[in-house]
Amino acid sequence: MEPLELLECSPPLAREPLNAEQAAGVAQVFKALGDPVRLRILSIVASHAGGEVCVCDITGAFDVSQPTISHHLKVLKEVGLLVSERRASWVYYRLVPEALSELSALLNVPATV
Amino acid sequence: MEPLELLECSPPLAREPLNAEQAAGVAQVFKALGDPVRLRILSIVASHAGGEVCVCDITGAFDVSQPTISHHLKVLKEVGLLVSERRASWVYYRLVPEALSELSALLNVPATV
């Protein structure tokens, strides 16, 4: 399944029960968020002025090895939360705001009137 | 850490980088959402008219065993997404709307003006 499709066609959790296929796609994205290091990476990228971050800026912020950071970046990219672009020797990662918006919409719960 | 504290004191991902402690708490909640069965369970409870669901109503909706469902319910309860109450022979689970709201706020990304 394409990364962008993981969250498509899934209604808010509180509107109707998710079917197995929808749940599988959404779970993949949440699973990517279910690791402290990945959450911090995403937060660094999302909050960075300019919108993009070089991998070297991320690696320095953690106690884990460079291959581990690379692995986590790959996971976040595969589920569609990040995109990357190589310029010269460096690789820059950017947030996909729509992905977070879709997730946020999924979690939306109607006000208890 | 208390379930209710897992999401406390964590700014939106896009506002500032999460520290290790915040990330650990938030990741625990997202990890709970990172399983298709748990997502469907949560969706069943959240979308059910009346707001609460008997365990027996959940078990019947899946191909997995009753202990497995019980395990997933426990995970969702431990991170503060669900609460349970026993009445007579049955146990009823209810959604904690505030938990979903907090998560939704975490994922909020400022509009690109």
Add this chain to the structure above:
DNA sequence: TCCTCGCATAGATGACTGTCGATGTCAGTC
């Protein structure tokens, strides 16, 4: 009291995953 039903807990197991060191690849430099 014993039985049945609804649900939770315990223990086991196969699969997955986060992490590492080693190595490969790509781009720029000497």
Add this chain to the structure above:
DNA sequence: GACTGACATCGACAGTCATCTATGCGAGGA
């Protein structure tokens, strides 16, 4: 071309997890 630096990939390993069967526990009924 050879070297260096930035990043990705590979293979291995220890820890975690989803699932199962078997069993325990509370509540109601015969």
